Amino acid sequence: MEEKKRERTSMLLNVVYLISIAVAGSVTTAMATHLWINRKIIEPDLSLFLLAGLWVWIVAQIGECIFSLVAVKVVFYKVKLIGIGTVGAAWLGFCRQFLEGKNKNDYRRFILLVAFPVLFILATFIPAFERWVWPEFHIAANNLILESAAGPGYYMFVAYTAVLVAAGFIFVIRSTVRTRTLIFSRMVPFLIAAVFSMGAGAADFALKDQFASYRLLPLALSLSSLTVIYYLRLRYFRSVPLARHVVIESMSDSLIVLSPDHTVVYMNPAAHELFGVPPIMIIGHKLEGALQGLGMIIERLGRLGKQNEVAFFSGNIFDVRLSLIRNRGGRIINKVIVLRDVTELKRAEDNLRRMKEQLELKVDERTAELADINTALKAEIGVRQKAEEELQASLEEKNVLLGELHHRVKNNLQVVSSLLKLQGNYITDPKARELFDISVSRIRSIALVHEKLYRSEDISRTQFSDYLSELVHSVVFSHSSKADGVEVKVEVDPVFLDIDKSILSGLIVNELVINSLKHAFPESTEHGTASARIISVGFTVAKGYYSLTVGDNGRGFPEGFDPRRSSSLGMKIIATLVNQLKGTIEFSSGPGSHVRILFPRGDVDETPGSSETAT
Template sequence: MLIASLGVLSSWYSGKIQNHLVINSAQTNRLVEITSSLEIGLYESLVYLSAIKESNGILEGQTTLNEPTLTLLIQQFEEQIDRIEMDYDRMYDFFENSHLQSSGENLEEANRLSERIKLYTNLSKEWLILLEEDAEQASVQFNTSISPFFRNNITPAISQLREQTLIYHTEEKKELSLQLSRLNKILGIAFGASVLLAVLISLYIYRSIANPLKKLRDGAQQLGQGNLDKEIEIQSTDEIGELAKSFNDMASNLKKRTLARDYLDSIIESLQESLIVTDEEKAIIGINKAGLKMLNYSREEIIGLPVTQFYDMESMGDIYKEKQNDGSIFEFQLLAKEDMQIPVLFSESDLINYEGEKVGSVCIATDITERKKSDQAIRDSLREKEVLLSEIHHRVKNNLAVVSGILQLQAYASSNDEVTKALTESQARIRSISLVHEMLYHDHTLAYINYKIYVNDLLDAISKMYMSDTKDISLNAEVEDISLDVNLAIPCSLLLNEIVVNSYKHAFDGVGEGKICVSMMENGEYYMLAVEDNGAGLEEDELKDSKSLGKTLIKTLTSQLKGEYQILSGKEGKGTRIEVKFPKRKLNSARKSY
């Protein structure tokens, strides 16, 4: 009877301890599940923020999500914030109603966590507003404020809360194990006469309770340390077996959801830009793969070195001092191993903690070595083409001068006045074209000429060519400071030559002296060219009906310029004024013939 009573008492007491352990384990399991859900929700909110930044095109070359719309990502982020608040309310209610010994201390930790979550939520919402106003500044704030605050304050707080609970749970299980051990000793003394039975009972209790509890304890500890691959192997179907199954299911779910955190890390590592993080003393505390590759260092070699060791302060120190604090991106040079200079686009920003204190710096550098080489190759090629084009203009001018000289010799050798006249006129036309190429050769742009200078040179050449002892014809020019490209300059020059030569030859027949005035100005989208003389005068019908080469060229060249001309009387009704109006444009390559 005594043995039976002791057995019943022992069974009741063991059951009470086991039930208490199961209740505490279940509550701990629930707390771990709530805190894990809260942590995962926070990580997912950060992933959404990162995806919003990437979808908005802040950093070129970054790996992005599957192209969700920015509106949908923001909506998903806000829904995630609501779920976070629900999870926190569940955790707060749990601490208020839980019978765990650590509930009071955990409640204080939960309040501190609440303040950090609220600060993180407010920072995130302000960041979304800033993203609409200034995408570049939003990128900097995300990398220097939101992400570091999340990693340095929220994640450790949740982990500390969970680990503290698990430690209390482990200690409580140890206490219960001690109680079981004391119970076994009491039973051993009480059943001194029944040693064999006591041993069997002890073995049974140990095997049915102690071993599963030990496995459960070890599994909970490893889960709390982040080993989500650990599986608790308990085959029983009792409460402990169900609890072990719950732990295994929870670990499996956590493993799937924590991929989001790894995804964030992979984004940073996959950036094409080099990213370097330093502490307040400018010592390197973090660097991604692109930075290691660019500087040709291993992670173990570079961590702890001063970042200024890699700045080319000797040649670019002044630029760095000027630009380092204004948050701008500027060209700079970094020094890799063996002092190899690397040109980069560089920016440096302060790393600020949640208290507004500077805790370090974030440096971003983009290697532009290949771009520099391409720019230099383009400049070299451009210089070669400029030299070639200059030589072409020079050779064309020289060849035209040779042709002009040949025509002049031929004119001197001819005894036919008509032939001499035709050769002289051809020489004047060639001279007008040669002057264009001569001015292009001397102009640094190789494409435009100062038409004011050209007109004066052309009039001087015509005056010398048609100089006569019997006539005193003066040539005056009033030309604005106008630059024409070669496609307009050549037909305009030929046109001016024909009009002036025509006036020179025909306006002053039987007159001893006269004056020819040339003017050119800009009028809106048009150029206005005018040639006026005080000679005999010319009717418009005469020019239209004339079949001479000179007058035919005037009409043809005006048409080629897509302009129009009119013939007016000169001042006080004397002489002729020919006005040509043509648009400011580049001639089509098909119309460049002259």
């Protein structure tokens, strides 16, 4: 009866023991996986290998308890020792990282330290070497734990692992002595976990008979790993932003975090590189003692209430900026110092300042030169203005003289015209009288040009539309005996012509209008249209040419009439005048007679596209 009761009690203890280890191992595995996923955020990343070693240790212990075969238990026992060796090497590397910061040789040292226990345990799969380490194995009284007789090799393995753990403790103690309480307070969770696990291991070794061969160490390791995981999660997932690895650790600017009493609590890698001092020599110390020059600058900024100042470090120029971090109550909880290398910027500013000074000097020199040039220009402008005034006066005098000249020419031509008119009154021959009248008309057309020039503001050009309209009506009025019932239409584009073109064009119009009055309309209605007698005169401006047209709706040119062979004085005068204008002339009839003259504008000497024709 007692035997069965002890068996039931043993089974119950075994179940509780396995459940405790399984639960602790599962929670540890879950939280360790969470840390692994976010491993970039954790600064001492060898802590992940420390947790991995603890996890291997716990899982191997569970496997050792579950399986009943001795050979299988031996395998899990050896895997458990690999975890123990990994924990020892990772503990030492973790302490170095946590106290001195990351180093590129951390992984190399860790691999060298962990290689011995791993290779040592792997070598125990060789039977001869296994007997040197463990002479024999047997199952403990609770039928869960594997016990062994310790050989020389086992004590060597335990001693190696103990040395690694002790070396980690030595780092912690040394840092605590140097930095007083700061590093020690940061290491308290890890020290508690380590001491707790070592105490459980010592209890297992000293009191294993009192605990029916149950091991406290796996449970202690689970609780210790949970403590470490929770502290890392609290420190790196709540206190530090998730972007710390990307921003603060990788930033090129140097960053230092101070406590309110100016104790250095953090430096990023750029700050370590700038000052060339190991973190252990600065973190935990007063800024004024560790970095005296920077401390004086920060003290001066605080005293003056400024936020930044330019200073020299390591031969370069830095912009030192101080920011205060306050809690919700407004109390300062941290001070952040950012040092930015502005050497190149200052050099660029100096270069820009020198260039500005040189530019201002050149501008001053150029301004002086321009002032001298301006003075000379003003003097020259004064001379030119005086010359222009003299020239304007001379021009006005010339215009007055020219106006007076045109006036006198007009008067003289009118005198000549009047004399011819008087002389014509004594001529009884109608044909001779007609020749006198035509000559008078020609003279009046020339006199009219001079009259227009005399009355115009520009004595070198005439308003041709006014001149031509007045000329045509004057010719019609002069030959009123032949102009009975004749309607005159004048359409002229507004244009100015010089005196030569005006006189030549006026003479041509004079001859053509007289010709139409004499020959276009018969005295009776036998050969023409009695309803309307029209003489049209037009002058248009084309591209590069002027177009002068004179036409009527009379009977047109006689059949077989060739203007080029005509012996008429009027036709010869018209041809001569057209040649002087460098133009061409076209004749056409039906109905009526029409003459079109094209001559170039300005200095254009080309002949028009159309040729001289007669119809």
